Amino acid sequence: MxxxxxxxxxxxxxxxxxxxxxxxxxxxxxxxxxxxxxxxxxxxxxxxxxxxxxxxxxxxxxxxxxxxxxxxxxxxxxxxxxxxxxxxxxxKVQTRDELRVQEALKNKPPLQRIVNVEDMEEVAKKILPYKAMAYYSSAGDDSITHVENGRAFGRFFFHPRVMKPVSGSDTSTTILGYKSTIPVYISGAALATLGHPLGEANLTRGAYKTGIIQMVSTNSSLSYAQISAARLSPDQPIFFQLYKHVNDATAEKRIREVEGLGYKAIFLTVDALVPGNRELDIRAPHYLEDFENQGLPTQRKADEDQGETDRLGTAGGLVIKNDADMTWEKTIPWIRSITKLPIVIKGIQCVQDAVLACDAGCEGIVLSNHGGRQLEYSLPPIELLYKIRQQRPDVFERTEVYIDGAIRRGTDVVKALCMGARAVGLGRAFLYAQSAYGEAGVVHMVRILEREIRFGMQSLGVRNVRELVPQMVERVDWQAVSRAKL
CATH class of the missing domain: 3.10.120.10 (Cytochrome b5-like heme/steroid binding domain)
Incomplete structure (x- = not known):
């Protein structure tokens, strides 16, 4: 050579x-x-x-x-x-940001002190390099949708039943026929190695050790083969989040590759066909430039016209080759023609499209607005779940329904299940967990959620997830007090 x-x-x-x-x-x-x-x-x-x-x-x-x-x-x-x-x-001289991260890592609390999901996020945001933090946490426009995704859970209250035997409660369920110890899966999220050198492998191994299922992003930072090889058992199910490439041949090659590697389902992402306006991510290079050059004069004239800044950021380049012309009539049959894997549509944002996904024979749908990272003022998924329950309850008989976006507590999970969701996905939360504590952080996160879900079920008077029904929740037209750190 x-x-x-x-x-x-x-x-x-x-x-x-x-x-x-x-x-x-x-x-x-x-x-x-x-x-x-x-x-x-x-x-x-x-x-x-x-x-x-x-x-x-x-x-x-x-x-x-x-x-x-x-x-x-x-x-x-x-x-x-x-x-x-x-x-x-x-x-090489370390940058100010690298020195900041070093200091934060020295002061990182023991994992035992992490008692809820938000604790994990708080630690991760301190120890992450700024570029990684900006990419993981950024949201569309003014972050209104991202914030409302979480606030929306505060409009649903429980009707607990008492004097019910609840010892030995079972939090397990099945997702597309695969058993999960809790009704939670790791939602596909890109670039896990920005937060930890082992990246997606932490998620894979943590998922196996806790008995939950991982969805792998098209834009993962480890190869699909590396993630498959990271499984601790060949029987461990993993799903694939597909961003369909604009070139059908490239998309087909990708689908056939993951099927050959043992991935068990295709989650076709339909809510991020074009780059979102994620301004925290877009501004990251400018922030770092100013942070590193503290006290030094700028070399550019402030009023000099240099055109608009690069608006792709870390995230934009990942989706720029996505197929923006997918249709129900063309795309779903095309995927069916090249794979036998079940198809789940990830990114349903209205009742009509939930029905169309059923009509297309999809095995599942994810009610999602991409974590508030795409279209501002897209309806919070929990509100859409409620609308489907009110307007088209037949959807829950025709396909499996999942939601993602701002799930932070076991009560959030339980509310979704009461209204008919089979499971919920967490993306950012698991990225933060593996960034802060690696594989152990993923395991700890699942244990937190399992404890909170079990408590919620027992408090409602149920022993298993099948007993969670719509009558156990009520939507109110006022907003609960925002969560406060104690």
Missing amino acids: PEFTLEQVAQHKTTSSCWVIIQNKVYDVTDFLFDHPGGGNVILRYAGQDATAAYVPIHPSDALDKNIPPEKHLGTLDSQSINRLKEVGKN
């Missing part, structure tokens, strides 16, 4: 000849520049240079093999250049 020096690579830093170094290997990415989901400028920032630190945290290990033809894998750096890069790494 040919070897190159750093000087040779540095000569290729234009749109007509663009080389990059990733993990001491040299790639010609010229032809890929404008096919890159995040745009060519993202790559050009590292043209002729080592891009490893920027590339590895947000790309699965097989991404280069899938996207760059073999003839563009040019060779490796020579040993002298590799040693020079090592020396640069050793002498």
Whole structure:
């Protein structure tokens, strides 16, 4: 295999000849520049240079093999250049943000002190690099939908039944026929290695140890094969959250790959076809620039017109190649033609589409507005669940119904189940758990939720999830007091 020096690579830093170094290997990415989901400028920032630190945290290990033809894998750096890069790494001055994270990690509380989901989030936000925190926590526009997703649970109150035998209560259920110890699954969320080096593998192993099911994102930071291999048993079910690629051949290859790897269902995401306006994520580079340059004069004129800032952020580039022309009539039959896996539609936001998903024969639907990260003022999923129960209760007989978005307590889960949901998904919460405490954080999170769900069921007078019925909850037209930390 040919070897190159750093000087040779540095000569290729234009749109007509663009080389990059990733993990001491040299790639010609010229032809890929404008096919890159995040745009060519993202790559050009590292043209002729080592891009490893920027590339590895947000790309699965097989991404280069899938996207760059073999003839563009040019060779490796020579040993002298590799040693020079090592020396640069050793002498690199830590950024203010890296120093902040170091200090936060030293002061991280013992896992035992984490008593609820919000405790976990609070710790994670302190120890995460700012870019990761901004990506995980960002929401659309003014975060109104994100906030209302959680507030909406406060409009539903219980009618507990007393003098009912509740010892030995059973929190388990089935999701698409697969047993889960609690009616909760890990919802698909991208880029877990931004928060922890083991990323999605923490979620996989934590899910196995607690008996729940993990949904894997199309945009996971580990490869689909790595996540499948991380399972602690070949019988462990994992689901796949599919962002359908605009190119049918690419989408088909992806579906066939995960089916071959043992994934058990396709959750087709339909509520994030175009990049959302996630301003915290978009502003992250500017915040970090100002944070690192505290007290130093800016090199730019404040009133100089440089055009609008890059609005894709970390998230936008992940969805820019999504198929924006999917239809009930075309897309579902097409997926059926290439896989036998059950299809769940993730991102239902109105009663009419819930019915259409049933008409299309989908095995499940997820009522979701993408965690408030896409369309502002999309109805909170718990409110949509209530509307479906009132207007089209037949939906619950025709398909399995799940919800996600701002579930923070066992009572939230129980309310959803009372109104007909089979299970609920948590995405951010599990990202925060694995970021803060790795696999142990995932296990601890499930134990918290299991305890709270069991308490809620027993307090309502039921022994198993099948006994949770709509008569046990009432929607009120006033808002409960917001949650307060004690």
